[in-house]
Amino acid sequence: MSSMDTSVNLQEEYNKTEIAKILNLLNEELVGLVPVKSRIREIAALLLIDKLRKNLGITAGSPGLHMSFTGSPGTGKTTVGLKMSDILFQLGYIKKGHLLTVTRDDLVGQYIGHTAPKTKEVLKKAMGGVLFIDEAYYLYKPDNERDYGSEAIEILLQVMENQRDDLVVILAGYKEPMDKFYESNPGLSSRIANHIDFPDYTVEELLKISKMMLEEQQYQLTTQAEVALTQYIAKRKEKPLFANARSVKNALDRARMRQANRIFDSRGQILTKKELVNIEAEDILQSTIFD
Ligand SMILES: Nc1ncnc2c1ncn2[C@@H]1O[C@H](COP(=O)(O)OP(=O)(O)OP(=O)(O)O)[C@@H](O)[C@H]1O
Ligand SMILES: [Mg+2]
Structure with a gap:
């Protein structure tokens, strides 16, 4: 039998991994992010097919899987990074599947000789x-020619190139400074196969995210509160330091506090479950954003 006649069962291989489950969860748990999700699906497909090819003895260089996540604050970069490590682990691309988050201070030393170790x-x-x-x-x-950061980048580059079967590096950050960073470090940029951009959320998406967050904590918006929250989000979006889903999360924390305060002030009443669950319009409208 020629080797071309050998076959593999895609469905079987697919079922062996938890990948379908993870991709579905990703879809359900994360609102919006359509381009991000489709890139992740593509990566998962590539890895699965690669595995099947290997099973049949067709070899290909293992695809570089280093990634760049760019986007505004609170657009889900860290969250997706965590999911990504799950997926890569399920597909057997990485052996341990943990995610280690670091920043400059974890990599770069203050004194000569400290950075490499x-x-x-x-x-x-x-x-x-x-x-x-x-x-x-x-x-x-770039302003500091004695900066030890470039030493860290050198070491990183070597490992990204030589040990890509053992480690996936994700570089994350806001779009503009990241673009500048890559311009100054083309070697790094070219070793990253996947540059993924995280779009800002629309008001509708942020409202949907809010509802999911509240549901998780067993709270509910009244109809009026939902109108108020939509107005809040539209206003908050235009203010400085807006951080997408994180700003929404913080706003909901404050709304919960106001709800508790409101209920507390009405002491003496017998409370119903509904009253404890409901976030009312006034819990939102008391925000200084409406002043
Ligand atoms: N698409 C989404 N659906 C539901 N929740 C989301 C979504 N995106 C972000 N969140 C939630 O918003 C919060 C902030 O997300 P995350 O920390 O991943 O953002 P980030 O892009 O890493 O922000 P930063 O750039 O500031 O580090 C988290 O609590 C996360 O669960
Ligand atoms: Mg983050």
């Missing part, structure tokens, strides 16, 4: 998993 220590801990470098652009300080 620091960076190597971090890389050792991350082996078999995902190294998530948050605010990666801080690694490179």
Whole structure:
């Protein structure tokens, strides 16, 4: 029998992994992020097919899987990084499947000779998993020619190239500084196969995220409160330091506090379950954003 006649069962292989479950969960748990989700699906498909090819003795260089996540604050970069490590583990691409989040200070030392051991220590801990470098652009300080950041980048580059079967590196940060960072470090940029951009959420998406967050904590918006929250989000979006889903999360924490306060002030009443669950419009409208 020629080797071309050998076959594998895609469905069987697919079922062996938990990948379908993870992709579905990803879809359900994360609102919006359509381009991000489709890239993840593509990566998962590539890895699965690669595995099948290997089973049949068709070899291909293992695809580089280093990634770049760019986007505004609170758009889900860290959250997706965690899911990504799950997926890569399920597909057998990484052996341990943990995610280690670091920033510049974990990699770069203050004094001469301190950076290399620091960076190597971090890389050792991350082996078999995902190294998530948050605010990666801080690694490179062009104004300071004695900066030890470039030493860390050198070591990182070598490992990204030579040990790509054992480690996936994700560089994350806000779009503009990351673009500048890559311009100054083309070697790094070109070793990253997947540049994924996280779009800002629309008001509708943020409302949907709010409802999911509340549901998780067994709270509910009244119809009026939902109107108020929609107005709140539209206003908050235009203010400085807006951080997408994180701003919404913080706003909901404050609304819960106001709800508790409101109920507390009405002491003496017998409380119903509904009253304890409901967030009312006034719990939202008391925000200073409406002043
Ligand atoms: N699409 C989404 N659906 C539901 N919840 C989300 C979504 N995106 C983000 N969140 C929630 O919003 C919060 C902030 O997300 P996350 O920390 O992943 O953002 P980030 O992009 O890493 O932000 P930063 O750039 O500031 O580090 C988390 O609590 C996360 O669960
Ligand atoms: Mg983050």
